Amino acid sequence: EMNAGVELAQMKRFSEAAESLQRAAVIDPTNHQAYYNLAIVNIELRSFSAAREALERAVVVKPDMAGYHEKLGTVLMELQDWKAAQTSFGKALELDPSLFKAHFKMGRCSEELEDQQAALYQYTDAIKTGPRFLPSYSALGRLYADLRYPDHAAQVLNEALKVAMPGTEEEANIHHLLGTVYQQQRKYDDAIAEFQAALGIVPGMSDSLFSLGWTYALQDNDEEAKRYLDKYVMMAGADAPEHYVKAARDRLAELRTESP
Secondary structure, three states, X not given: OHHHHHHHHHOOOXXXXXXXXXXXXXXXXXXXXXXXXXXXXXXXXOOHHHHHXXXXXXXXXXXXXXXXXXXXXXXXXXXXXXXXXXXXXXXXXXXXXXXXXXXXXXXXXXXXXXXXXXXXXXXXXXXXXXXXXXXXXXXXXHHHHHOOOHHHHHHHHHHHHHHOOOOOHHHHHHXXXXXXXXXXXXXXXXXXXXXXXXXXXXXXXXXXXXXXHHHHHHOOOHHHHHHHHHHHHHHXXXXXXXXXXXXXHHHHHHHHHHOO
């Protein structure tokens, strides 16, 4: 039954896979792999409460499997039970301290629980244990910037660029974040270079279009400010934050009024 469930899941017949895996668990309640596979299928079905239940059973049967605790934490994050998720990641890391994604996700939980200091430690540990996992650098750099430590943020993000795969969207995102840090430091030329680098990789990156136009406006380079803010307004889709679109339009109106 378990093998049949796995095969059905591989064929993306997830509802049938769940039924087979449930039968496997009934036949042998000590089969922790059946519970784990059932959880994976329920995650595919976006049935996170059912996934949580299956993983809790897997953990009872096989408490020394770090991966089960980490997956349970990930499901609890989807359910926005941040405290319970943090506990699960903690258990996973007790069993295997090298799980860099568990450190990263624990940092996310700490931020949600408004414990920024713990988040800084977890993101740092995520980088130490998984030095090629870029989301950890982005999260740590962003958090340092939010906490008004721009020098630390710039240092982390420059390290991220050393391990980023050239020409990827991830690299573009890091250039953009670094640009926002330089803008915060009023290093406008450096900020512009980073936003341009992001747009060189992803030409339609709306956040960088906005930030580049805004930075040019801060430099009183009205022509370039208008050019990029116009592009941003033109490309901003339904998902664009309203306050950004309004800010861009208001700034454009001011620039056009100021023009001779």
